[in-house]
Amino acid sequence: MKIERIFLRNFLIIKKSDIVPAKGLTSITGETGSGKSLFVSALKMIRGERGDKNIVGKWGDFAEVSAEITIEKGDVQLKKNIEDSPVVLETPDRIIVKRLLGSKNGCYVDGSPVALSVLHNILSDQIEIGSQFENRELFKKDYRTAVVDRIAGNEKDLAEYRKIYALIRQTEGEIKELEKKDDPVRRDYLEFQINEIEKLQTYENEDEELAGKINYFENKSRINELSGEITSLLDEASGSLSKCASSAEKLASLIDMEEFRERMKSLSIDAEDLSRSSCVISRKDEFEFEEIENIKLRYDELSRLLMKHGVSSSGKLLRKESEMNEELNEINKVPEKIDSLSGDLEKYKKEAEDIALAIRKKRKDATKVLEDKVLKYLDKFAMGGVRFSVVVLPLDDFSENGLDIVEFKVNTIGTDDMHSVTSLSGGELSRLLLAMKLLDEESGKVLLFDEIDSSIGGETAKNAAAEMLENSKRNQIMTVTHFPQTASAGECHILVEKDTSGNDVTAHIKVLSKDERIRELARMMGDGANKDLLLTAEKMLGERNVS
DSSP: OEEEEEEEEEETTEEEEEEOOOSSEEEEEOOTTSSHHHHHHHHHHHTTOOOOGGGBOSSSSEEEEEEEEEOOTTOHHHHHHHHTSSOOOSSTTEEEEEEEEESSOEEEETTEEOOHHHHHHHHTTTEEEEETTSGGGGGOHHHHHHHHHHHHTOHHHHHHHHHHHHHHHHHHHHHHHHHHHOOHHHHHHHHHHHHHHHHHTOOTTHHHHHHHHHHHHHTHHHHHHHHHHHHHHHHHHHHHHHHHHHHHHHHHHHSSOHHHHHHHHHHHHHHHHHHHHHHHHHHTHHHHOTTHHHHHHHHHHHHHHHHHTTOSSHHHHHHHHHHHHHHHHHHHHHHHHHHHHHHHHHHHHHHHHHHHHHHHHHHHHHHHHHHHHHHHHHHHTTOTTOEEEEEEEEEEEEETTEEEEEEEEEESSSOSOOEEGGGSOHHHHHHHHHHHHHHOOOOSOEEEEESTTTTTOHHHHHHHHHHHHHHTTTSEEEEEOSOHHHHTTOSEEEEEEEEOSSSSOEEEEEEOOHHHHHHHHHHHHTOTTOHHHHHHHHHHHHHTTOO
C-alpha cells in the first residue's frame, strides 16, 4: 500500500495542508517545535488510534485528518483485513480514510461512517511507527515475539493456535462460572424447601377456599340468624307475590297487560327460589365443618409457607416451587457439565500444545537468522563488536503467543555475560529498534521513523539513511529527522515551518524543490546561507541523484 496524499485541516497549528509523500523515502525536517510531531499524530489517527480533542485548532470547531491510500496487487493482508470488515470499497484499488475530532466527531472509510476499531483492524498492522520515544517496544515481550515469528514464518500456525487458545480461555471461564453454581449448601436448601411444599400438597386457590370455610364457621351463628330471617320474610313475600301473580293473570285476560303478567309471574318464581336458597345456607355447616380444627391447622401451615416464600396465594407458591425445581435441576446438572467441559478443555490443550511446540521449534530455528540480520545492521550503525542473542524461553502455561517468551540479550563491553536490552543507552536502543524495523522482509507497508536516528549522527547516520532508502524499494518510508545525512536520502523532502509573524502561531508544510532542499540541508548543518555548507548540501543531493 502507498499513502498518496494526507490532508490536514484545523489541526492544532496547521490551518490547512495537503501533503503528497514520495512512494519510496520521504524526509521530513524542520526546526525543533515547528510541528513535525503533528505529522506523527496524524499518521497515528489514520491507522486507527484514538485522537485528542485538544488538537482542534483556532480556525473552526473541529479538526480533520484524511488520507488517500492506494491498494497494490501484493497487499494480501490489507485486502484480507478489508474483506473481514464491514467496509465496502467504491473502487478495489483505493481507500479513503477521514477522521474528524471536535464538534464533528467521526471515523469514515470511503465516505461511510465506521467504528474506530474497524479502521484500526484494517490499517494498524500496515502502518508502523518507530521512534526514539517508542524504543520501549523492545522491552515488550509481544513485540519481541512478533519479530521472531515474522522471521520464522509462524503466521498461519499462530492464527490456528490463537483460535484454539480462545476456546481454552472460553472453556475455562465457563467451568469457573459453573463451579460458582455448584453450591452444596444451596442444593440442600432447595431440596428442603421443595420437599416442604410437596408434602403440603396444595393446589390452585386452596388458600381462598380454606379462608372461606373458616370465615363461615366463625360467623355461622350470625349467618344462620340472617338466613333464617331472610327465609321467613321470603316465605311471607312468596305467598303475597303468588296471589299478586294470580290477580295479574286475571287482569291480563281483561285488558292488554301481558308484560305486567309475565313480570309478576317471574317475580313470584324468584321469591320461591330465593327462599329455598336461604334454607340451604342455614344447613351448610352440618356437612362442611365437621373437622374445622383440621382446616384451621392446614390454613395456618399454608399461610406460614406463603409468608416464608414471600408469595400471596397457593397458586404463586406452586409457581415458586416450580422455579426452585428448575434451579435445582440446573445445579444437579453442573457436575455433568463440568465433566463434559473438562474433557473439551483437555482436548483443546492437547491441540494447542502440539501447535505451540511446532511454533517453538520454528522460533528456535529462526533465532540464528535474526541474530545475524540484526548484527549486520548494528555493524553498519557503528555498533560493531556488540554481541546480540535471541533466547526462546518456555512458559508454564499457555499465552496468546504460545508456550514461549522471547528475550533479546546484548553485551556491548566484550565480556561473556549477556544482559537485557534495558542495559543499552538511548542511542543504542534507537539503532537496535531501527535494525528491527528494517530487517523485516515484508513489503507494501508504510513505515514512519520519528527521529529514530537521534543519538547516531555522522557516518552512522549516513549508513542508516542508506538502509532506509534501500528498504523503501519494498515499503513506503517517511522519516522525521534532524540529520542532513538522513534528510538528503529522501526522494521527497517535506519542510515543516512555524510562522509567528501574525497574531496566531501557525505551521506550514511544503514539498521542497532542489534549491530549497540545498538551503534546508545547509541550515541543518549550521547555516543556510553559508556557501561552503550550501556546496556540501548540493554534493550530498548529487550523490543521491536528486534533480
